[in-house]
Amino acid sequence: MFGCCVAGRLLQTNIQQIDETHAYFELPNASTINHLTVFLLGTVPFPDGYGATVHFYWPGKGFLLLGMLSNEKPSAIFRLRGSFIESSASLASHTAFSSAPTADAGTDVTAVLGLAIEPLPQIQAQVSQIPSTVARPAGTAAQDPTLLAERIVKHLFNYVSGFVGGSGGVTPELAVPMSIIVRWYETFMGKVRAGGVGFLERGD
Structure with a gap:
């Protein structure tokens, strides 16, 4: 259902399912990530009235709510600016994504890109609270x-x-x-x- 592409890397479709509403991608060598794209593959749409929040987890720094996907907005590009401010929305998904592996991978860490399927009104309320000092979806302006x-x-x-x-x-x-x-x-x-x-x- 989802795809992910870190700038300068191959497309990832190896998403890991946690439960019916949560899944994640592992992102190795996280310190080299500047931009990433998340998108729907076009094979399975969201149920009516639903979308997904997109979360980034850096081990030791916490969760960051990046933005959202929906049937009307099937892709988004995010720029990571090294600011990890845990919002209540990201903290709410912390338990679901805690099972994702985040151990050191040699000289670098493996970060996690989590997706949580939620009702659209709930998603819009979360996204509206994203601070301007953290990563924002490209095209917001x-x-x-x-x-x-x-x-x-x-x-x-x-x-x-x-x-x-x-x-x-x-x-x-x-x-x-x-x-x-x-x-x-x-x-x-x-x-x-x-x-x-x-x-x-x-x-x-």
């Missing part, structure tokens, strides 16, 4: 199209301004070469593919 568009235009404006000498301001008379716009577009899309649109909120 797109919930407000107007704000997202404004941030994209501001990003382009700031990028083009970097090529202007003197006063450092872009005036209506300035002719911007298309090569600069193309370069901005390629850089912009590279950032989106790598970690979603969160960089727009940070002003990167």
